[in-house]
Amino acid sequence: MTISRRAILGTAAAATVATGVLPRARAQALPTLKIGVLNDQSGPYQDTGGLTSVICAKQAVEEFGPAAKGFNVEIITADHQNKPDLAVSIARQWFDRDGVDMLLDVPTSSVALALQSVVREKNKVYLNSGAASAALTGAQCSPNFIHWTYDTYMLAKSTGGAMVKAGGDSWYFLTADYAFGKQLTSDTTALVNANGGKVLGSAEYPFPGTTDFSSFLVQAQASGAKVLGLSNAGADTVNSIKQANEFGVNKSMKLAALLMFITDVHALGLDVAHGLNLTESFYWDLNDRTRAFTKRVLPKTPKNWPNMTHAGCYSATLHYLKTAADMGAAEAKKDGVATINRMKKMPVDDDCFGKTTIREDGRNLVPAYLFEVKKPEESKGPWDYYKLVTTTPGDQAYRPLAEGHCSFIKT
Amino acid sequence: MFMIFGIPGPLLFGQLLLGLINGAFYAMLSLGLAVIFGMLNIINFAHGALFMMGAFVSWMLLEYLGIGYFPALILSPLIVGAFGLLLEKTVVSRLYKLDHIYGLLLTFGLALVVEGLFRNAYGSSGMPYRIPEAFQGATNLGFMYMPNYRGWVVLAAVVVCFATWAVIEKTSLGATLRAATENAPLVQAFGVNVPRLISVTYACGVALAAFAGVLAAPIYSVNPNMGSNFINTVFAVVVIGGMGSIMGSIITGFGLGIIEGLTKVFYPQASATVVFVVMVIVLLARPRGLFGKAA
Numbered sequence: 007m008t009i010s011r012r013a014i015l016g017t018a019a020a021a022t023v024a025t026g027v028l029p030r031a032r033a034q035a036l037p038t039l040k041i042g043v044l045n046d047q048s049g050p051y052q053d054t055g056g057l058t059s060v061i062c063a064k065q066a067v068e069e070f071g072p073a074a075k076g077f078n079v080e081i082i083t084a085d086h087q088n089k090p091d092l093a094v095s096i097a098r099q100w101f102d103r104d105g106v107d108m109l110l111d112v113p114t115s116s117v118a119l120a121l122q123s124v125v126r127e128k129n130k131v132y133l134n135s136g137a138a139s140a141a142l143t144g145a146q147c148s149p150n151f152i153h154w155t156y157d158t159y160m161l162a163k164s165t166g167g168a169m170v171k172a173g174g175d176s177w178y179f180l181t182a183d184y185a186f187g188k189q190l191t192s193d194t195t196a197l198v199n200a201n202g203g204k205v206l207g208s209a210e211y212p213f214p215g216t217t218d219f220s221s222f223l224v225q226a227q228a229s230g231a232k233v234l235g236l237s238n239a240g241a242d243t244v245n246s247i248k249q250a251n252e253f254g255v256n257k258s259m260k261l262a263a264l265l266m267f268i269t270d271v272h273a274l275g276l277d278v279a280h281g282l283n284l285t286e287s288f289y290w291d292l293n294d295r296t297r298a299f300t301k302r303v304l305p306k307t308p309k310n311w312p313n314m315t316h317a318g319c320y321s322a323t324l325h326y327l328k329t330a331a332d333m334g335a336a337e338a339k340k341d342g343v344a345t346i347n348r349m350k351k352m353p354v355d356d357d358c359f360g361k362t363t364i365r366e367d368g369r370n371l372v373p374a375y376l377f378e379v380k381k382p383e384e385s386k387g388p389w390d391y392y393k394l395v396t397t398t399p400g401d402q403a404y405r406p407l408a409e410g411h412c413s414f415i416k417t
Numbered sequence: 418m419f420m421i422f423g424i425p426g427p428l429l430f431g432q433l434l435l436g437l438i439n440g441a442f443y444a445m446l447s448l449g450l451a452v453i454f455g456m457l458n459i460i461n462f463a464h465g466a467l468f469m470m471g472a473f474v475s476w477m478l479l480e481y482l483g484i485g486y487f488p489a490l491i492l493s494p495l496i497v498g499a500f501g502l503l504l505e506k507t508v509v510s511r512l513y514k515l516d517h518i519y520g521l522l523l524t525f526g527l528a529l530v531v532e533g534l535f536r537n538a539y540g541s542s543g544m545p546y547r548i549p550e551a552f553q554g555a556t557n558l559g560f561m562y563m564p565n566y567r568g569w570v571v572l573a574a575v576v577v578c579f580a581t582w583a584v585i586e587k588t589s590l591g592a593t594l595r596a597a598t599e600n601a602p603l604v605q606a607f608g609v610n611v612p613r614l615i616s617v618t619y620a621c622g623v624a625l626a627a628f629a630g631v632l633a634a635p636i637y638s639v640n641p642n643m644g645s646n647f648i649n650t651v652f653a654v655v656v657i658g659g660m661g662s663i664m665g666s667i668i669t670g671f672g673l674g675i676i677e678g679l680t681k682v683f684y685p686q687a688s689a690t691v692v693f694v695v696m697v698i699v700l701l702a703r704p705r706g707l708f709g710k711a712a
Contacts, residue, residue, distance in 0.1 A: 048541070049642065050642070052541035056541075211688065212686060212688060212689035212690075215689055216688075216689065217643065217646045218636075220435045220438070221682065224428065224431045224432065224562075225428065225681075227562070228427075240542065241541060241640060244543060244638045245637055252548065252564045252636070253562055269542050270542060273544065275547075309540065
């Protein structure tokens with residue numbers, strides 16, 4: 007039998023192509039989990055969430071190393087501009103066209119609430135770190151949803167509770183006029199009333215777009231209340247505290263910044279912010295594990311240190327990936343509710359929040375830390391801003407399961 | 418305590434005063450817009466971004482060079498004014514002969530670019546800027562606690578507004594400028610360098626925005642969105658006052674500040690909308706604005 011030169015060359019070429027192609031074909035066969043980080047990347051909540059949330063999610067993927075566990079992970083991101091309608095159309099496009107499996111972060115309660123039904127309809131996974139409204143695990147709960155980092159009830163209980171205990175029994179609220187502000191005011195009002203205090207009034211200002219709070223501050227001062235509850239967030243909180251200082255409101259009333267992040271304290275500066283009480287579930291300098299996490303992630307976001315929302319994005323992504331590895335990525339892609347149920351059963355453990363458990367209504371029971379902002383002379387380094395006052399354990403910090411009236415919880 | 422419309426008198430006076438303070442910002446910003454529109458026929462949508470730049474430049478002067486508030490009050494408008502001059506020479510001047518809409522689109526685009534750059538570099542939470550030592554503290558006026566710094570803002574705004582009005586309406590420079598807008602070739606025939614005059618006018622309008630930005634820095638957090646929060650209201654002020662009318666924009670600015678302040682007492686939820694309701698009513702009754710001249 008004679009073998010032609012052409013045949014030998016042909017076989018050799020085919021072999022080269024085949025060896026070149028095979029590993030790639032195998033890589034393509036690995037399922038890819040797609041995570042969509044949807045948050046405010048250009049408005050008042052850009053620093054509290056924004057790109058640092060994306061960086062923290064990527065950090066979790068990098069540390070987890072999904073390739074070794076038999077799947078790939080891809081992260082995409084978009085700016086929802088705090089507009090519920092825009093967010094819903096992005097999410098639909100992500101689920102229908104881009105094949106996104108998990109929706110992450112999503113601050114701004116009005117936006118977060120609007121997405122519940124979309125995620126449920128498409129049976130995907132929705133892990134929320136940035137939004138505050140406790141309605142997300144209450145009246146508006148969903149089996150496709152976990153609320154990771156904090157909520158309005160926990161903030162009211164931790165910060166509000168401490169203020170009432172310290173003698174602040176009459177309140178006036180400055181409320182951002184949308185889902186989050188109203189929920190925070192109503193949760194804090196319930197807590198103040200339950201502790202024998204009373205609420206003397208509330209000014210609801212238009213959100214977004216209000217920059218001057220002086221009129222409301224003067225009204226609050228005239229009310230004679232002892233505590234001014236700030237039911238707002240981000241740049242609004244910064245402006246209202248700054249102006250409260252200017253008008254001497256902080257001399258006649260105690261300020262309760264009901265939702266404040268370390269990024270806001272940084273923007274205010276310690277000479278204005280010192281002495282404020284606030285609640286976060288994560289602080290970079292809390293313990294060895296939080297310091298280790300911060301050290302790892304900081305080179306990627308040197309100007310904007312991680313706050314609790316960012317830490318939540320890291321922790322949620324890590325737990326999601328662990329669950330996907332446990333149940334199989336292909337299964338995780340198929341069924342959002344099954345993935346969420348598996349996540350609720352598995353113990354959560356990471357550097358940001360330590361060991362926590364996820365309740366059946368989707369509430370992650372992370373502890374609430376009440377901090378006091380340091381005086382300028384007490385701060386020893388960059389972002390050294392907080393003193394720990396008290397800790398509310400995770401099982402006591404949140405609204406009891408039965409009081410949430412979540413539709414799929416049988417009590 | 419006496420009551421007016423069910424509101425305690427002192428509270429109402431307090432709100433009137435606060436309205437006047439906000440009005441000072443509206444007046445200064447709409448004045449710059451009116452000057453630029455009246456003289457150059459450009460609807461300068463970049464005004465908010467330039468206001469923000471004014472605040473940022475004063476923050477940078479303090480942060481990087483240790484230059485305090487009072488020098489910044491002069492330096493920052495000069496720096497931002499020079500930036501305005503650059504914009505005018507390179508891009509804006511190409512649009513004078515075209516329809517207004519082109520100028521609007523260009524300046525709107527410029528505003529987005531400038532804000533985007535600052536947002537990328539400094540985030541959105543803003544930078545702290547302390548109230549200067551000379552204006553620390555507050556004065557008790559009996560009916561309210563008036564921060565000294567805000568008093569200074571009103572004073573500075575009133576002086577700057579009327580100085581600008583006087584320069585344009587009462588000096589020979591202003592007369593030349595007004596003549597140049599009426600009939601540029603004729604004024605040029607008298608030996609006046611009209612293009613340079615127009616460039617300087619644009620730079621002055623921009624410097625006014627930057628000056629307002631420096632005044633705003635200690636009150637609001639110095640953040641990239643601070644201009645866009647203001648600009649819609651300020652455009653409404655210009656439209657109500659009558660496009661291009663200098664005195665109209667000053668009076669309307671202060672007036673609307675007061676109306677907005679009162680709305681915050683009676684129905685706070687509407688405080689962001691009330692200016693536009695007034696705008697609709699004025700446009701229905703007087704389509705050229707309160708102080709606009711008939712065509």
